[in-house]
Amino acid sequence: MIRSQENPRFVNAVLDWPPTALIARLALVSAYLLGAAVKASDFPGAVAEQVHFGMTPPAFWAVLTIAVEIVGPVLILTRRWLWLGAGMLGVFTLLAAFKANAFWAMAAGHDRFTAMNAFVEHIGLIGGFVLVAMLDRRERAA
Template identity: 80%
Template sequence: MIAARRNPRFVDAILDWPATAPLARLALVGAYLLGAVVKITDFQGATAEQAHFGMTPPAFWAALTIAVEILGPLLILTRRWLWLGAGMLGVFTLLAAITANAFWSMPAGHDRFMATNAFFEHVGLIGGFVLVALLDRRERGA
């Protein structure tokens, strides 16, 4: 049996730094916040994006996407109902990945390769949302 090793001191210093967790949460949700800002400033483009993916009515789906991309990150960043924000973004991310990156329905080639990578990157984000909710629960002693 291999004895457990401690982290190197510099790793412990980074993990123990009070700003590490909030910055990690911001890194996890930053793209969603940026997406919301872009969609708000170009609502016509956001609506066209929803129409491109067959979502009807597209304006409703664009508005709902903006709401999720703002509310989910705020819940995670403030740690108020973090589990709900993580769940919202996790479900949203899964639905977006299935809708926008359906690699299984594409012929072999570059586009399929790119869609496959994007799909599994989204799955990785979903894992991040699960982990942030688990860590928050553990930190709160629940």
């Protein structure tokens, strides 16, 4: 019988499988890598996005966004200064959540609900970055 404190064997097998950690880190940063690729391949669109959000000068913010969306994931995936990559993406995600999903300033309705949902999803990603940094620190200390 499995006690509530123990994982089932198949869960332990997945968690103990060496590629699991890399796959999980890749899943966590995949949206940022995709975002960087899309922005880099359509730089005028990336600049237009910054204009839409009121960022000036927009070309500077487009370049910075692309850089953060590339460097942060690379640091997390390679586990070199993982804490820095997680911090970069966490701060970026928090700023983006406030800038792009200001649901509190919207009238009640579908758009507000959608923005609130996106905001909360961004907060969840930030929690993921904190956890990946904590797990990396614990693994290195062990």
